[in-house]
Amino acid sequence: MNKKKFLLVITILLSLLxxxxxxxKETDGDDELPNVVxxxxxxxxxxxxxxxxxxxxxxxxxxxxxxxxxxxxxxxxVTRSMISDSDFKALLTTGQYFIKVNYLDKQLEALxxxxxxxxxxxxxxxxxxxxxxxxxxxxxxxxxxxxxVGNYVSFELVLNHNIDKDKIIMVEVIQGISSHKIETDSIKxxxxxxxxxxxxxxxxxxxxxxxxxxxLSFNVSQSIFLGFTNKEVFVLxxxxxxxx
Amino acid sequence: MLFKPLKAAxxxxxxxxxxxxxxxADVEMRVSWHMDKELVNGKIIYxxxxxxxxxxxxxxxxxSYESTAFYGLRFRHYNAVLSNLTPNTKYMYKVGETSLSExxxxxxxxxxxxxxxxxxxxxxxxxxxxxxxxxxxIVEKAKTVEPNIDFFFSTGDIVAxxxxxxxxxxxxxxxxxxxxxxVNMIGNHDALNNVTGPNNDNYFQATHNYPKNGYETxxxxxxxxxxxxVLFFALNNENMNSLTPISVVQDWMASVxxxxxxxxxxxSMHYQWFNGVSGNASQYNNWKSFFDEHQVDLALAGNNxxxxxTKRLFNDQVSPDKGTxxxxxxxxxxxxxxxxxxxxxxxxxxxxxxxEGLNTIGAIIVTVTESSIxxxxxDRNGRVIDQANIYNQKxxxxxxKATFKESFKVYxxxxxxxxxxxxxxxxxxxxxxxxxxxxxxxxxxxxYYVKKQDISYTLNNAGSYDRVKVKIYYKDKTVEEINLSxxxxxxxxxxxxxxxxxxxxxxLKWDYHGVSSIEASIFINGVYFNDVDLSEQLVLLEDASxxxxxxxxxNKDSLKGYYNSKYAIYGDVNLNGLIDEEDISLLQKHLLxxxxxxxxxxxxxxxxxxxxxxxxxxxxxxxxxxxxxxxVDRKKEHTITYLDMFGQLISTETVMTGSSGTYPNVxxxxxxxLSGWDTDIRLVKQDLIVQAMIERGETGE
Numbered sequence: 001m002n003k004k005k006f007l008l009v010i011t012i013l014l015s016l017l018x019x020x021x022x023x024x025k026e027t028d029g030d031d032e033l034p035n036v037v038x039x040x041x042x043x044x045x046x047x048x049x050x051x052x053x054x055x056x057x058x059x060x061x062x063x064x065x066x067x068x069x070x071x072x073x074x075x076x077x078v079t080r081s082m083i084s085d086s087d088f089k090a091l092l093t094t095g096q097y098f099i100k101v102n103y104l105d106k107q108l109e110a111l112x113x114x115x116x117x118x119x120x121x122x123x124x125x126x127x128x129x130x131x132x133x134x135x136x137x138x139x140x141x142x143x144x145x146x147x148x149v150g151n152y153v154s155f156e157l158v159l160n161h162n163i164d165k166d167k168i169i170m171v172e173v174i175q176g177i178s179s180h181k182i183e184t185d186s187i188k189x190x191x192x193x194x195x196x197x198x199x200x201x202x203x204x205x206x207x208x209x210x211x212x213x214x215x216l217s218f219n220v221s222q223s224i225f226l227g228f229t230n231k232e233v234f235v236l237x238x239x240x241x242x243x244x
Numbered sequence: 245m246l247f248k249p250l251k252a253a254x255x256x257x258x259x260x261x262x263x264x265x266x267x268x269a270d271v272e273m274r275v276s277w278h279m280d281k282e283l284v285n286g287k288i289i290y291x292x293x294x295x296x297x298x299x300x301x302x303x304x305x306x307x308s309y310e311s312t313a314f315y316g317l318r319f320r321h322y323n324a325v326l327s328n329l330t331p332n333t334k335y336m337y338k339v340g341e342t343s344l345s346e347x348x349x350x351x352x353x354x355x356x357x358x359x360x361x362x363x364x365x366x367x368x369x370x371x372x373x374x375x376x377x378x379x380x381x382i383v384e385k386a387k388t389v390e391p392n393i394d395f396f397f398s399t400g401d402i403v404a405x406x407x408x409x410x411x412x413x414x415x416x417x418x419x420x421x422x423x424x425x426x427v428n429m430i431g432n433h434d435a436l437n438n439v440t441g442p443n444n445d446n447y448f449q450a451t452h453n454y455p456k457n458g459y460e461t462x463x464x465x466x467x468x469x470x471x472x473x474v475l476f477f478a479l480n481n482e483n484m485n486s487l488t489p490i491s492v493v494q495d496w497m498a499s500v501x502x503x504x505x506x507x508x509x510x511x512s513m514h515y516q517w518f519n520g521v522s523g524n525a526s527q528y529n530n531w532k533s534f535f536d537e538h539q540v541d542l543a544l545a546g547n548n549x550x551x552x553x554t555k556r557l558f559n560d561q562v563s564p565d566k567g568t569x570x571x572x573x574x575x576x577x578x579x580x581x582x583x584x585x586x587x588x589x590x591x592x593x594x595x596x597x598x599x600e601g602l603n604t605i606g607a608i609i610v611t612v613t614e615s616s617i618x619x620x621x622x623d624r625n626g627r628v629i630d631q632a633n634i635y636n637q638k639x640x641x642x643x644x645k646a647t648f649k650e651s652f653k654v655y656x657x658x659x660x661x662x663x664x665x666x667x668x669x670x671x672x673x674x675x676x677x678x679x680x681x682x683x684x685x686x687x688x689x690x691x692y693y694v695k696k697q698d699i700s701y702t703l704n705n706a707g708s709y710d711r712v713k714v715k716i717y718y719k720d721k722t723v724e725e726i727n728l729s730x731x732x733x734x735x736x737x738x739x740x741x742x743x744x745x746x747x748x749x750x751x752l753k754w755d756y757h758g759v760s761s762i763e764a765s766i767f768i769n770g771v772y773f774n775d776v777d778l779s780e781q782l783v784l785l786e787d788a789s790x791x792x793x794x795x796x797x798x799n800k801d802s803l804k805g806y807y808n809s810k811y812a813i814y815g816d817v818n819l820n821g822l823i824d825e826e827d828i829s830l831l832q833k834h835l836l837x838x839x840x841x842x843x844x845x846x847x848x849x850x851x852x853x854x855x856x857x858x859x860x861x862x863x864x865x866x867x868x869x870x871x872x873x874x875x876v877d878r879k880k881e882h883t884i885t886y887l888d889m890f891g892q893l894i895s896t897e898t899v900m901t902g903s904s905g906t907y908p909n910v911x912x913x914x915x916x917x918l919s920g921w922d923t924d925i926r927l928v929k930q931d932l933i934v935q936a937m938i939e940r941g942e943t944g945e
Contacts, residue, residue: 154863156835177825177866179832190832190859194825194866226863231873233852233863 040067041106044075048109054094054116059083059132059244062110064103076103080132080244085200089147092128092242094121125238126150127225129157129203131216132244140208142216151196152236153228158219159187159206167209173202180204186219196228215243257343258286258322260416260451263425265395265469265476267455268694269353270331270677273425275324275339276453281310283341288324290337293349313450314409315439323453328690331677350425351394353471354677354719357613358394360427361386363606364546366577367433368411369404375577376415378624382576382607383420385626390609395471396424397610399546399573400431400481400514405438406447416451428452429478430465431514431547445482454478459488459496466493468500470694473507473674474612475500481514494534501538503696503913505674507636508612511535512544517570520550520597523588528570532560535568539637542610542617543568549575549582551598551606551621553632562592566637571619574599574606578624596621596630614640643675643718650803654712655731658919659941662707664730665919666691666714667937670699670890677717683709696890697913700938731798734758735806738778741927743785743794743811748820750785752794752809754778767795767805775800790819790844793930804922810929814848814876814901815865817841823869823876831862851876875902882928886910887935894936899928910936917941 044063052061060077067073078101080088087099094114101108127148134141144157161168165182170189172178174197180189189204206216218241225236258277266272279286286308291301306324311317322339329335331354338344363386366379379402387393403411415421428448435445449464458466458480465480477497484490501509517528527545535543536558551574558567575581581604584597598606598621605624610617614636621630651669666681672693679691681703691701703712709730716724737758744751752766756778766773766783769792776783776796785794795805817827817834819842831849833839835858841849851861868876884905886894895908905925912918919939923932 153867154859156859177828177832179829179836179838181836181838188836190836190862192828192832192859192862192866194828194870195872224859226859228863228867228872233860233867235860 036068036070036072038066038104039069041065041103041108042067043101043108043110049111049113051113051115054092054114054121055118055242057091057114057244059091062101064101064108088244089124089128091244092124092130092147092240121240124148125240126227126236127152127238128240128242129218129223130242130244131218133215135211138209138211140211142206142208144203144205145201146197146203147200148240150227150236150238151198152225153194153196153233154192155190155225156223157189157191157203158222159189160185160217160219161187161208163208163210169207169209171205171207173204187216217243256345257283257341258339258345260413261339261345261348262416262421262452263337263348263350264452264454265425265427265471266325266327267457267469268692269425269469269471270694271327271329271352271692273326273329273335273350273352274453274455275306275322275326275337275348276451277322277324277339277345278311278319278451279308279322279341281318281320283320284308286320286322286339286341288322288326288337288339289344290326290335292330293334293336311450313446315407315437315441317409321450325453346422348422353394355394355472357611358472359390359392359609359611360395360397361390361393362397362399362544362573362608362610363576364399364573365401365431365549365575365580367401367404367575367580368408368415370408370410370414372579375404375579376418378578378605379576380418380420382605382622382624385624386607386609386622389620389622389626389628390611393424393609395427396420397427397512397544398429399512399544400429401433401546402428402431404433405436406434406443406445407437407439412447412451427469427476427478429512429514430480430482432482435482443482445480448480457500459493461488468497468504470504470506470674472612473614475504475506475509477509477511479511479513484513490530497534498538504694505696507614507638507640507674508541508617509538510542510544511540514545514547516545516548516552516572517543518548518552518554518572518590518594520548520552520572520599521582521584521588523585523590523594523597525590532557532568539566540568541634541637542619543570545570545572546575548572549580549599549604550584551596551608551630552594553596553619553621553630554593555595556634557593565635569617569619569632569634571608573608574621575604576607578603578605595632598629641671641675643672645716645718645724647803648672648676649716649724649726650801652714652726652728653731653798653802653922653937654728655920655937656707656733657702657939657941659702659917659939660704660707663702663704664706664709664712665937665939666701666703666712666728667699668714670696673698675719677719680715680717682713682715683711684713688712695913697916697938697940699889700916700919700940702940726801728801729799732758732760732762734760734762734778735764735798738796738807738924739926741796741807741809741924743788743809745790745811745816745820750788750790750811751782752785752796753782754796754807756781763799765797765800765802767797768792770795772800790816791847806922807924808930808932809927814851815868817845817849819845823865825866825869828862828866828869831857831865835859835862853881883931884925884928885931885933887933888912889936889938891935901929902927904928905932905934907934912936912938915940915942 044065062078064076082101090097096113131144170180176191176193178191225239227236261277264274287305289301289303308320308322311321329352334351336347368376430448435443437443454467456463468477516526552572554570555562556567581602583601609620617634619632620628654666657663681688688703712728739755741754761779763775790811794809796807797805815823817830834841849857851864867873884897916938919937923934
């Protein structure tokens, strides 16, 4: 394991430890106040039906409302870890479906109506790229994953950004021959695997040395994924790009 | 020799003697004569005119047969073929068995220019001897206008009745037939039968010995020959149309033209192109398209008894610099001429007409030089009535001596172990005097190089020779010698030729299955590099570049490589001889603009041949490294251009790098077989031009 990957794993472990530890509200000092306990978890405003646009939908568009025994409320964004793989993949398609959100020992179910102005995408494409962002220790980390029903043997991924390129660190996660180039307004990553890649894969992570509000974005027109069938290399026609 | 008064045919031991051209009149003549049928040991003795005491005379006993062509007559027809004559040389000969004839004469072609006198339609008829006298007189008169007459030419109707044997005998006894080679063709009168039975053209065949190279059924009746730089056709009108479609005749002629490249083409037949009386088109309409297509320069005819010369015509219009001049000879018998109308059609095409009416005697002198044809119509007094200069319509392309010399190859016969085959370029066919092949100083053979298939010449009883010397006799009288190595059969036992890199050094390697230790020559980009022993199977290519074309040629004098190779560096981005993940990484960096790769390597990275080096190419390479694809070379297309033995395109084939081509079917000249191809087409790594090779012989089927 190289140094970069080691750091990444540590980062992920730390973030897992920090999540979901708010079962009991803590109090300051030594005051003998009665314990405040979490009484209920619902979707914010008790909403159970959601309508989203496939391209602009973000997981934090769904929020949990935590109701405590003292009547106070707290709101928590839904994160990837609260959703099963299959429900998460559903959120990369259009249609009406239920998803389950697991938080602490509570499971909530929401009816999602996902649509797209570009048409119907009821099934996962050959390759679906999605980016999940998080903030850690003053840094913003984008993890970029792939899933989908097809395979690919190489790709060139271009992401646009608008921050100082010196504050960007590229971490090549998946095994393969890779190179990248960070330019003033874009990040180009090229991977070749020399074999077909299937299933769910964490491809890269991009660490931005500051907490930013402007997201990275996929440059769809310049990104390309290549498939391999019958000893022929070809450009995969159905690749989805999502920020979640 | 002076013209003598006409006398009746005298019956010496040999009679009806006349000299006809061989197919290549540079070196071959044919003689026809008759003797009594019992005289089966007839002979011909010939020598150069300069050999005044006949000390170097050659004696031949030619084939003969008993002729029954003439009703009630039996005689022995002798057909002699005099070969290996010296070009541009006057010869004399005598024929007979015990009592030889007086000398007859001819001159072989090969001079810078030549002239012939053309008379026709004199209808020899013994009751009216003035007909023949008039014709012979104008031939004599032509000699005063043009002293250097090389041969005598006629377009038929030289006898009134073909069946009249005495007319033939009397005619052949006249001086012009003794002095000159004689070119004639069958006119309608020459086939007329006034004795018994139907008309037929066998009278002609029984009295002449023309080349037996005509189309089917017409051997010796329709024929062609080459005299200097002219391909002559003499056609039998009596056979065409009713018996043989003109299209069949034209197909045969087209084939002959294709195989016998010359500066000029003359086509002659008896029936007129235009009616000289009215100007109406006759044979013209049947032939104009063919003449246009095949660049016929001069069309010669008779029959009409009125002289007609057209302007140069192409595409049915007057053309200043290409096309055919149609010309027909006036009668020359002072007896059967025609009066022509004052007004006539086709006035835009016809340049000149001439007749003296019923009592016409005229002839045409044709002089041919390298650059032009001159025609002169003369009357009985030797006055030039009309003349024309016709300039060559085909460019004069001299022999490129250096290229020609380089084109020679000698390789073992595939028919006989005792023979070798010498091949050379078709570009010199018809443009040199001859080739002589020697081993040491022993002459093995002579090739006059007049027909296209003469590019292949088999030397028998030469299988054990490792070298052959060739003497090239050019028409400019220069002679050059070249020494050739006979290609060892083991030369063809090389396979799996490859250019490789090992430790940054480039090598050519191959498998060798021969038994002999033979040397061949390595060429890099067409430049001689080194000789190598094929059994070593490896040679270091010092200073060679990955983009170089590497060849193995028979020897350093060879013009073309039989084996071809090029470094298959597809994917070898760092040019270290290996295709590995380092190459992938380098190419990625190149594509991302981080780091440029060697420009020579770039040429070989477009694996999918889409004109662009991209992630697709990189991906193929990576899959190749991991054995997901068998080869990255397969994506490169190469064109193999297949030529026939004469350099004409047969077909092209596109193959992927490392694949093999498939030799196409090729039509070879009659009497020859395909002996192989001059380039190996296995493991193709670049575009190739591949030419067929032929060898005289039969397939044995």
